[in-house]
Amino acid sequence: MRRLAGSWIFLLVLLVIDIYVFQALKAVADTWTPRTKLIVFGLYWGVSVLSIALMLGITFTNYESWHRLLRTYAFAIVIGLFLAKLLASMFFLIDDVRRVVQWVGSLFVPSWNPKNTAEGTGITRSMFLSWAGLAVGGGLFTSLLYGFGNKYKYNLQKIALTFAHLPEAFKGFKIIHVSDIHSGSFTDKEAVMKGIEKINAQKADVVLFTGDLVNYHADEMKDYMDVFSKLEAKHGVYATLGNHDYGFPTGATKEEVKQKQLANAAGVVEVHRKLGWKTLSNEHVELERNGEKIAILGVDNTSGKMNFPSFGRLPDTHAAAKDIPFKILMSHDPSHWNHEITPNFKDIALTLSGHTHGMQFGVELPGFRWSPVKYVYKQWAGLYEEAQQKLYVNRGFGFIGYPGRVGILPEITLIELT
CATH class of the missing domain: 3.60.21.10 (Metallo-dependent phosphatases)
Structure with missing residues (x-):
């Protein structure tokens, strides 16, 4: 029962992080063509749905009876995506906290309007942190994919x-x-x-x-x-x-x-x-x-x-x-x-x-x-x-x-x- 409850909690956290990361993805895709957005967003949610489906399978079926190859990689994909998105979310959280602080500050000092541009970049701090989060999270997931090829390199x-x-x-x-x-x-x-x-x-x-x-x-x-x-x-x-x-x-x-x-x-x-x-x-x-x-x-x-x-x-x-x-x-x-x-x-x-x-x-x-x-x-x-x-x-x-x-x-x- 505790394992089942823990799985549901993990699935809920996974879904919340998926939505959170998607908001940042939409922000950086603001200037993309509709076709590019459709492809990227479709891939994002396709992989996310697959990850959630695998987690449901692990939870509600006899996981140990799965084919060894599927069992070996299914869990890795779920956890790898989760860690990559969790790491990316840390950057987005920094930006959200920054904006909350600005909003609270403006309540007490109406004239307070700090610059929202990363020094020398010409892009907003929000956009910079969104790109940084996606890059770091994507880099982690890419390194995990690369590591698949090292498991027998004794x-x-x-x-x-x-x-x-x-x-x-x-x-x-x-x-x-x-x-x-x-x-x-x-x-x-x-x-x-x-x-x-x-x-x-x-x-x-x-x-x-x-x-x-x-x-x-x-x-x-x-x-x-x-x-x-x-x-x-x-x-x-x-x-x-x-x-x-x-x-x-x-x-x-x-x-x-x-x-x-x-x-x-x-x-x-x-x-x-x-x-x-x-x-x-x-x-x-x-x-x-x-x-x-x-x-x-x-x-x-x-x-x-x-x-x-x-x-x-x-x-x-x-x-x-x-x-x-x-x-x-x-x-x-x-x-x-x-x-x-x-x-x-x-x-x-x-x-x-x-x-x-x-x-x-x-x-x-x-x-x-x-x-x-x-x-x-x-x-x-x-x-x-x-x-x-x-x-x-x-x-x-x-x-x-x-x-x-x-x-x-x-x-x-x-x-x-x-």
Whole structure:
């Protein structure tokens, strides 16, 4: 019921923004020919009606039964248009607030008549802000369309990490770290296979996958079992569970929801097994090289933020590996690092996480990185260090929600221990 009410509210907001943006479009089209207006206005409302129709379909039909390609792009189009129009509306709102202030000012100072012309442009401020809003909103939507072509452009990120207490035998040890596969979003098997081939070409000693194999259900993997079963490494492939691996079930009680989450997770663990991967569910494995050992720990999803499922038991997992000095932890959600790991488990040298995807949207330049997700997660992409501990947040192999990447490419991380 709450989901239905939320959908109606979103539809209402969508319609209001559509009308609001259209007023600005009419203003800038004032000097256009009738034919041009007819074409542009027709396209505008055609796309808007399509967006609303898709939202109605998502709300009132079995969305998960839609063809994967349609399901992947329908939601992205609705949200992309909404964000673009919302951003454009901010400019129009500035103009409306300015005009209200002028009107109120004229009530008290009748002679007050501030110039309404942008300096040196010869156009009114209203027209300038309307054009600016449409340009910025259109630019955002265009960039999102461009990003559709980046979702399978796997970026190999190589990084060497130095640890003072790393056993000598493990210097030069190579780890492939991948996260957030989200197989339910894939629509191009050949493109995904190229990503797997890129991983295998690195000839890593071990592959570590930090969760979110699926979007909602384990059966999303059925068409990609033959692809991911080809992952290989000398010491094997190890995996943990992410929040999506538990699904998003509903129930009358918290206990009922919990049992459904655990059942979903069990299905994902079974998929791991069939792929030849070992799931580290609050447990560890010891890797040996020339008589020396390191421990790979894996915990079930544990979050220090929001209401994500938290089934991790790090104290128990850590205690079982207490005799191995050098420890690497796989934990899906990077908020776990400052929530529990750095305060209480200072001998965990390296934590590997994912979850954020870098929001699949941002800017990464030498010396400057930005993504909207930084306002939610302190550690959202790449390497972080505190004292002697390190955290690496993988930007995600797959995608969800938005079937694309803008500025934040899908990532395969190659870590060399030194």
